[in-house]
Amino acid sequence: MNLVEPSITDGKSEPELDKEYPMSNCSEKELSDALKIISSTISKCEKAQLKFAVGTSQHSLLKNRIKALYISQSLVLNDGSIKTYTHEELTKALPPVTSIISKTEKAQSKYEKEGAQYRRFEPIIKAMQISETLIKKELCKREEC
Template identity: 40%
Template sequence: MEEALGAIVSMINKTEKAKEKFAQGTPQHTLQKNRLQALNIVLSLISKELAESDDLDYYSKENLKEAFAPITSLISKSEKSQKKLAQGTWQHTMLSNNLKALYIALPLLTKAFSEISAEKEQIE
């Protein structure tokens, strides 16, 4: 989990740098913005798991739902890129670490979405 946390933080830093390169309002800028939001959500979810705490930044059902697409997209792109790289290179290792983190994050995202959906149903 701690390694996953580090990989997510690294992805956030790289995404923030990439976002700065694009003009606001462009599709590339929006893509990076959506990735950042999703990565920050999964960072919180992993932090919650590590702390074994129920304290978490509150995310709406919609925020959680919107996080799925960027995370699954990152998984897909990382898997495709990794296949093109020689095993043992730093890029291959980085992508392996990122994929491990994203595969940890996805079920946590699913769990959080299910929990908030269940809470909403109980309220209604």
């Protein structure tokens, strides 16, 4: 498993990319931690999806979320499988990831910053921010920004 992030060869210098995508210089450990969280979230979403009938809004939401998480997983793994996803699929993956960040931050805000409940949301938020950044970078790479 290669956890080194994909590089972009679109002519932008690394400092420019760092400003545009603040999570772009993740360590191996950060990527590994993100991968664990993404994989766990996929599993939880797939289990939850079974509880809803096909065609319901909950089922559709989970279907979209699961696809976005698989795209995120592919990007973190950097195993070349991202090439199987279209530009449109990458674009559609952003809203579910952004939604997870937003909902997790909202849940986190209900707790004291020093508390364990607050801290338990941090790794999820970080993993989704990494996912969001990698999706944006892949889109930029394909659009030759």
